[in-house]
Amino acid sequence: MPASRPPAWYLVSLRAQGEHAAMRRAAARHGGGLLPLSPWRLQPRHDEASRGRLEVALRAPVLVFTSPAAVRAAAALVPLAAQPGRHWLAVGAGTAAALRRAGIADARAPSRMDSEGLLALPALAAATRVGLVTAPEGRGLLAAALAARGTEVVRADVYDRVPVPLSGSAVARLAALDAPACLALSSEQALRLVLGQLPPDAARALRSATAVAASERLAAIASDLGWQRVVSAGSPRPAALAGAAASALGPG
Missing domain, CATH: 3.40.50.10090 (Rossmann fold)
Structure with missing residues (x-):
């Protein structure tokens, strides 16, 4: 051969x-x-404090997931379930696909797959409270921009990037x-x-x-x-x- x-x-x-x-x-x-x-390696969180913060974040009317790893870690902590009137947003198409695999059929991602693209989505532009599901230091630009708009950001760190x-x-x-x-x-x-x-x-x-x-x-x-x-x-x-x-x- x-x-x-x-x-x-x-x-x-x-x-x-x-x-x-x-x-x-x-x-x-x-x-x-x-x-x-x-x-780095990715290390999902399994502690009760992280689960509790995620449960609070998931009650926000608009939810933002910053990576496929965030979706996987969140789904391992709390079952993800679509609810009427709630918007599930992803930073990119890969994260949106992970949300769909987790049962969120109407997950959306911007065509411009970065924080600026997310911020331009109508659901996020009109949001007064956002649940941000991410890792420490993840999407700092997004959180800061939302806070500058007066949007309340409920952050849930569900995994860690361990150097x-x-x-x-x-x-x-x-x-x-x-x-x-x-x-x-x-x-x-x-x-x-x-x-x-x-x-x-x-x-x-x-x-x-x-x-x-x-x-x-x-x-x-x-x-x-x-x-x-x-x-x-x-x-x-x-x-x-x-x-x-x-x-x-x-x-x-």
Whole structure:
């Protein structure tokens, strides 16, 4: 049996441990390989205090979930059930899909999948009280913008991002990478955690990759942090990030 062809290019993924599979499949559809750099692991909360805060948040007329992980962790704490007059909003299509899998058929996400897109949704623009289901430090811009509008934000942190050391073998692969590469950028916090751990040679290799940002805000951050070539995917979904990366590199 002939050996499989090596990837024509690589996508560097900064997602949590165990959360790279969808990104790997998306890159492979365009002939790319994956180089995962995980700066944290996701740890759902199971304590009674977190359950109690979630129950209070879920009584708000408008609910916002900030990630698929937030949906999974919330559903493990309290059964999620649609109710008349309640709006279930998601920061992106992946989170909306997770809500539908949890039984919320009318979950909605903005076409612009970031905090600014959420803030423009009519249900959120008119809200006086919002339940925000997230993780610590998650969606700070959204919470601040809602508070500035006079909206009461009932926050429920249902999981934690626990920082972990980067894989030594992954860092070595990055430093030695001799194929075209793109950085899939969907989290400023993840990027800063990764940069803080990389030795100089690996940091240079990462900055030499094309940064494919999930939003214009993240594109600006990448530029500020030293990336010379930055493109916007317009979405944090793996398919969008991998597709934008393949287009930017032109692998053929």
